[in-house]
Amino acid sequence: MFAYIIRRVLATVPVMAIVALLVFSLLYIAPGDPATIIAGDQASPADIEHIRVSLGLDRPFLVRFGSWVWDVVHGDLGKSIFTNLPVTHMIAQRIEPTVSLMLITLVLSLALAIPLGVVAAWKQGSWIDRFAMVLSTAGFSVPVFVIGYVLAYVFGLTLEWVPVQGYTPISEGIWPWFQNLIMPSIALGLIYMALIARITRATMLEVLSQDYVRTARAKGVGQRGILFVHALKNAAVPIITIIGIGFAALIGGAVVTESVFAIPGLGRLTVDAILRRDYPVIQGVVLMFSFVYVLVNLGVDLLYTLFDPRIRY
Amino acid sequence: MLASLRHGSFWQPLGGSNIMKRRTFLGSTAALGATLAAPRISFAQSSRVLRFVPQANLSSLDAVAGTQYVVRNAAVMIWETLYGVDSNFVPHPQMAEGHTVNADFTDWTFKLREGLTWHDGEKVTSRDVVASISRWMVRDTMGQRMKASLDAFETPDDRTVRIRLNKPFPKMLFAIGKSNAPVCLIMPERIAKTDPFQLIKEYVGSGPMKFNAAEWVPGSKAIFEKFGAYQPRAEKADWLSGGKVMNFDRIEWMIIPDAATAGAALQNGEVDWWENPISDLVPLLRKSAKLNVDIGDPLGNIGSLRINHLHPPFNDPRARRAVLMALSQTDYMQAVVGDDTNLWKTCPSFFTPGTALYTEEGGEILKGKRDYEGAKKLLKEAGYNGEKIRLIVATDVGITKAEGDVTADMLAKIGMNVDYVATDWGTTGTIRAKKDAPSAGGWNIFHTWHAGADCINPAPYTALDAGGDKAWFGWPKSDAVQKGIADWYAAPDLAAEKKAAVDINKASFDNVTYGPTGFFLQYTSWNKNVSGVVKSPFPVFWGVSKS
Numbered sequence: 065m066f067a068y069i070i071r072r073v074l075a076t077v078p079v080m081a082i083v084a085l086l087v088f089s090l091l092y093i094a095p096g097d098p099a100t101i102i103a104g105d106q107a108s109p110a111d112i113e114h115i116r117v118s119l120g121l122d123r124p125f126l127v128r129f130g131s132w133v134w135d136v137v138h139g140d141l142g143k144s145i146f147t148n149l150p151v152t153h154m155i156a157q158r159i160e161p162t163v164s165l166m167l168i169t170l171v172l173s174l175a176l177a178i179p180l181g182v183v184a185a186w187k188q189g190s191w192i193d194r195f196a197m198v199l200s201t202a203g204f205s206v207p208v209f210v211i212g213y214v215l216a217y218v219f220g221l222t223l224e225w226v227p228v229q230g231y232t233p234i235s236e237g238i239w240p241w242f243q244n245l246i247m248p249s250i251a252l253g254l255i256y257m258a259l260i261a262r263i264t265r266a267t268m269l270e271v272l273s274q275d276y277v278r279t280a281r282a283k284g285v286g287q288r289g290i291l292f293v294h295a296l297k298n299a300a301v302p303i304i305t306i307i308g309i310g311f312a313a314l315i316g317g318a319v320v321t322e323s324v325f326a327i328p329g330l331g332r333l334t335v336d337a338i339l340r341r342d343y344p345v346i347q348g349v350v351l352m353f354s355f356v357y358v359l360v361n362l363g364v365d366l367l368y369t370l371f372d373p374r375i376r377y
Numbered sequence: 378m379l380a381s382l383r384h385g386s387f388w389q390p391l392g393g394s395n396i397m398k399r400r401t402f403l404g405s406t407a408a409l410g411a412t413l414a415a416p417r418i419s420f421a422q423s424s425r426v427l428r429f430v431p432q433a434n435l436s437s438l439d440a441v442a443g444t445q446y447v448v449r450n451a452a453v454m455i456w457e458t459l460y461g462v463d464s465n466f467v468p469h470p471q472m473a474e475g476h477t478v479n480a481d482f483t484d485w486t487f488k489l490r491e492g493l494t495w496h497d498g499e500k501v502t503s504r505d506v507v508a509s510i511s512r513w514m515v516r517d518t519m520g521q522r523m524k525a526s527l528d529a530f531e532t533p534d535d536r537t538v539r540i541r542l543n544k545p546f547p548k549m550l551f552a553i554g555k556s557n558a559p560v561c562l563i564m565p566e567r568i569a570k571t572d573p574f575q576l577i578k579e580y581v582g583s584g585p586m587k588f589n590a591a592e593w594v595p596g597s598k599a600i601f602e603k604f605g606a607y608q609p610r611a612e613k614a615d616w617l618s619g620g621k622v623m624n625f626d627r628i629e630w631m632i633i634p635d636a637a638t639a640g641a642a643l644q645n646g647e648v649d650w651w652e653n654p655i656s657d658l659v660p661l662l663r664k665s666a667k668l669n670v671d672i673g674d675p676l677g678n679i680g681s682l683r684i685n686h687l688h689p690p691f692n693d694p695r696a697r698r699a700v701l702m703a704l705s706q707t708d709y710m711q712a713v714v715g716d717d718t719n720l721w722k723t724c725p726s727f728f729t730p731g732t733a734l735y736t737e738e739g740g741e742i743l744k745g746k747r748d749y750e751g752a753k754k755l756l757k758e759a760g761y762n763g764e765k766i767r768l769i770v771a772t773d774v775g776i777t778k779a780e781g782d783v784t785a786d787m788l789a790k791i792g793m794n795v796d797y798v799a800t801d802w803g804t805t806g807t808i809r810a811k812k813d814a815p816s817a818g819g820w821n822i823f824h825t826w827h828a829g830a831d832c833i834n835p836a837p838y839t840a841l842d843a844g845g846d847k848a849w850f851g852w853p854k855s856d857a858v859q860k861g862i863a864d865w866y867a868a869p870d871l872a873a874e875k876k877a878a879v880d881i882n883k884a885s886f887d888n889v890t891y892g893p894t895g896f897f898l899q900y901t902s903w904n905k906n907v908s909g910v911v912k913s914p915f916p917v918f919w920g921v922s923k924s
Contacts (some may be wrong), residue, residue: 100806102437102576104444104558105825106839108849109810111516114574115442146436147595148578157594213637228641229633323861326633326642335634336596338692339773340436341803 069366076358085352087347097121098145098341111132119145132347141351142344144337151348154333160291162318162329163230164241168249169256169314177257178303182291185272194262208317212251212324219247222249229326244327251322256310263306265297274298300371308364315353317324392769424923425626428906429916430639432653434632438588441513444504444558446828450652450915451630453617454601455496455582456562459487459506460554461617464913466733466833468554472501472563472583481622482545484838489536492608495565496587503532507571510540510553510561515573517559519552520865547869548836555618556914557830557837585609585919586628600629600640614919621919624909628918629796643668643902649923650903652916655715655775662902668839672719673901675912676729680709680780680894681840683823687854688814691821695759699752701742703781703791703863706895713780714897724896727841727885729829739883743893752791758846760906766793767815769823771802780824780894809850825849829896830914834874835862835881843890851891857884 099115100107107115118123135142141151184196221230226247232240271277272295280290319331326332330349337345368375398632407459433447440452461471470476474490493501507530514520514527526544533539538548553561563569564582571577580588593599609620631648633639640658642648644665652673654662682704688698710721724730725740766788770781781797788795794814797891800808805823813819831837842862845854861881868874903910 096801096803097807101445101803102443102654102811104446104448104848106444106558106827106831106837108613108847109576110847112806112810118572118574119712125442144595146576147593148576149593149595154595216641221645224645227647228645229638229647230631230642281494325636326597326631326635326637326638328594332596332634336436339801340434342436 065366065370069362072328072362072365076355079358080351080355084133084347084351085129087350088132088190091341091343091346092125092128094341096341098343101340102146132344136351139346144345145342146340151344154329155240155348155352156343158328158330158333160233161327162322162331164231164234164335165252165318165321166244166247166314168242169253172249173253173257173260174307177260178264178296180257181261182268182296184261184265184289185268186291188269193265196265200258200261201272203254203261205255207272208251208320209324211254212248212321212339215247215251216325231327244325248321248325248327251324252314252317255317256314259306259310259313260303264299264303267302268295271295271299297371301368301375302368304364304371308361309362312357315357383399395533396848412432423626424906425624427625427628427650427918427921427923429628429630429918430633430643430651431630431916434634435630436595437576438580440562441516441559442571442576446558446915449556449560449603450557451506451588451599451913452560452562453556453584454586454628454918455580455584455588456564456661457582457584458554458561459563460550461491461619462551462554462556463615463618464911466551466555468550469612471554471616471618472506474549476810482547483542485542485546485549487538487540489538490610491536494582494606496581496604496922497565498606499565500535501563502535502566503538503568504535505569506538506563508534508566509563510538511572511856512564512569512571513559517552517561518839518842519548519555520545520559520561522546522550523552524650538542545867548866551836555837557828559630583607585623586707591727597632597711599632601628601630602626609919613879614917616913616917621866623919624922625918631895636678640840643904646904649907650724650901650910650916652715652901653899654902656717656720656900659717659900659902660899667905668902669905669907669910670900670902671910672898672912673916674829674914676732676833676914677896677898678730678828679727679828679832679896680706680713680776680826681824682780682784682892682894683825683840683851684827684853684889684891685821685851687817687851688821689813690756690759690761690764693759694889695755696761697892698742699755699759700788701792701886701889701892702748702755703787704743704751704892704894705747705787706743706893708787709780709894710897712783713776713895714899720899721895721897724893724914727832727838727882727890727893728834730896731831732833733871734834734878736875736879736882738879739886742886749790756791756793761793763794764817765796766796766821767796767819769798769800769805769808769820771824772799773801776826777802777805777824780826783894784822784824812852824894828914834866834878840891841881841885843885853888853890855888855890858890860884860886 073324099112099119099121103112126336143150144154180196184193190292216228219225226243230244232244277290277295280294319335322329322331334349385627406708427639431447435447435451437443437448438452440449457472459473460468462468472489472493474488489501495501514524526542528541528543531539568577568579580590585604585607586606589600589602603623603626609622612619614620633642636655636658639651643651659670662668684691684697686692706723714720725737725743726735728735768785769779772776783794785797808820809823811819815821827840833843839849842848843853843855843858846851858881861884865877866872868877906924911917
């Protein structure tokens, strides 16, 4: 197992290298550059060209890529072209809001979606099942920003229960922190919830029709015991897989959610950097996201062994 | 509820002995409801803190190297100018005590007022002034004219700067006191020595507010703190001039990219002032008893249909005039700001309505019924025979998207074959710099707009220049326009300036330097507990207070 973990961690290196090359190449061929944005609309073409040269954007692709990779392997993601702040500092500033948002979203989604999926499978065809499926279809169909606006209007603007935007660090109190994140988490989590609820229901339906469930019933095990001790554990592997895959969707959704609720997280940092063509920041954030994604998948693979002892690495 | 969670009664596995009990669940839910329902959130903030939503993200603070308005708006809190314009564009001494000048405007001497210090406690000296003007001169149009005739800077003492020129430069005070970027901001010598084409890396000024770099989260918030050692002038504040009395200890710029969220935050009292609400949300803001809504910048903006003069068919002035014959400013303005006629008017001029140089002479082509048939005829005379017109539209910016859609429709009406290239503003910025033929990745038309404050006279008005290869994008060339601009620079009085403006306007329409698509204004909105908000091309924070 330990050797497997080491192998997987080492495997992230070529993955990251490919991601780095892809990101750098895409940015290189994408139109637009930061010089135009720094100069502003009134700048002359000559001014913009001067700025391009001073930023080193006129250098050949390989020179720029080589210099960036050299810095990265030395632990330096570079500095923002606009703010002159180190990219690592900018990422560090934004990690807490994004991690908080993801954490609350994960907890909410799992806490609601798994029981919903289990109950829907148990009561297949009943109103609960139909309700669960309508809810999950709605989760898939309604865009995050629509849910966000509706929540902000009802709970923020009309009822004034929670702020409509912003973020309070956890160091300033758990309740203010939670107040700022509850609406964004619901908005972001709905699609995730829908995904998990549907897969839980489908897998549970399959498992509940297995022979050992019938045997358990014959032995007199109660319904709850069958559902949550025997069936859910055996249905866990596909559910965990979906949780891992859905993490990517969560990252994508965080970009929109953070914009709608003005949360200063990594999603907004990415969008702002892309709009300004702040290359070092874009490259740094994408590298970090891909690293996290690889780690999440590794975590998922390891969790398989917990739920299914037959799986060995 | 937290207690119930800790003790496991809120949620337990159904199969275990601790099952979820209906009453426990309902009790917990009720507790949650009570927790949420009981206190309404109080967003009351200190009257010493102002929370402001700027028009865009503040990505840098260098209003010399860059010309973004949002950067200028922040920079003028941190740094000051030797002279500063008032709301009539008259320059008044600001960091300077005053000046002396010889009869032919070639020998200027400025003396710094006493007690000026940088935010780090160092004294402001004449060496700082020379370094700052030297950097600004490289980037600014007026500065470049000044530089071209500069003999020498002299610093006889720590508070005196002498500027010797070999040609008269009567517009000196306006040049160093104007609010248009690049602004002639005075910075410490070590900062001002930064390459003028690179952004500064340190934000130490002498203005009424200090920048708190430690709390800066680019894209989210920027914090300005009151500079305790700042000595406001005795005169009443008026735009960049006078006593800049700060009634806040902190001004917090909250970057809220989503307009609906910014509107909700303002209505909820989470922020105090929103610089540029989009016109769609203005009716909603007006309904709120807690908010004021008014025109923010009385100088507004002039919409622009920018034509590439280098390639057919628009290398022929007749083709450019054909476009103006069909151009309906009413259509453009309705598309850009809607039906609220307080927000726009037609503007058959290259200059800002309501300002001294505004003239409609030469603008007849934009007046009256639009002549599509005449335009078609003129296009034919210009030799247009159905080539694709590459129209670059930045669809991520509401104004350019609206303008682009109207243009596509108008060009189709006069029989032009439109290639509508929908893209983002960043890409537009790159494409418009290309001089290649449209078929090789270049362009024929793109849209933008110019702040009215930039169009009050030829000095800050880059888009008016018709110097050919060195002109702004589109590279218009007209000796008549250039002569008019030179006449304006040399004009000794307002009458001569006005005459030059008429000549420029006529020549610009004749040449179709670009197509003005109309004049439009934008609202600003602030909480009623905030007072002292004035109309200005940039948000003026001095004199504003909060109860």
